[in-house]
Amino acid sequence: MKIFVGFRRICLGIGLLVCQAGEAAEIRIHVSDRQLGNALEHASVCLGTPANPVQFGGQFTGENGYAVFEEVPETPLILTVSRPEYTGYQRRQTARRFDITLRVGLATGGLGPICDLGEVEISPALTDGPVTISTFRLDDVAPSGGGREVRLNAVVTGNPTHYRVAEHWGFEGVEWIEYKLQPHHEISEGIGEKRVYFQVRRLKQLDGAQMESLSGIAQATIYLND
Secondary structure: OEEEEEOOEEEEEOOOEEEOOOOOOOEEEEEEEOOOOOEOOOOEEEEEOOOOOOOOOEEEOOOOOEEEEOOOOOOOEEEEEEOOOEOOEEEEEOOOOOEEEEEEEEOEOOOOOOOOOOOOOOOHHHOOOOOEEEEEEEEEOOOOOOOOEEEEEEEEEOOOOEEEEEOOOOOOOOOOEEOOOOOEEEOOOOOEEEEEEEEEEEEEEEOOEEEEEEOOOEEEEEEEOO
């Protein structure tokens, strides 16, 4: 265990991160894919009491996988997290009067507790199975090689509607593109090994709400010598 002591703040690095923060009680929930480890956006997070599991409200996680609840009173809590195509999660949290970050890893599958925020409910007709990438490789487009344009050769399931590709894990600033088979991508300047990250999603509409299912992030490398 590592203990970092700073001015009016103590943090314990034990996976469950607890920070003393005076009078304010902030609870941060980080949700990720248990198998892949990547943050899960649009997970439903409910925080309440055993008598009312949504007493302190509900939120969707952002792109970084976080939902944040502020000014939570010192009382025993119930945390419920769910997301379409994942098994729901619920835990009891002992009353505390300091900031805390809880990390939740969701397993793919179904069933389990549900944090019902209304529009996040997805009917069976919209779930075409999980969106997955089973294989991914980079193919040279130029017959003799030597070019920077590559073909993104991926085997995917789940009827994706969009894809995104980047040479950095976080996809910062990268937009989703309408999905097509074996799209092309231009590798960045420079020689040597280049690593490319690829992800797909299925985006559908139901009663004015957008329903999004994300695949894991696949990666492949290619070596450029000129």
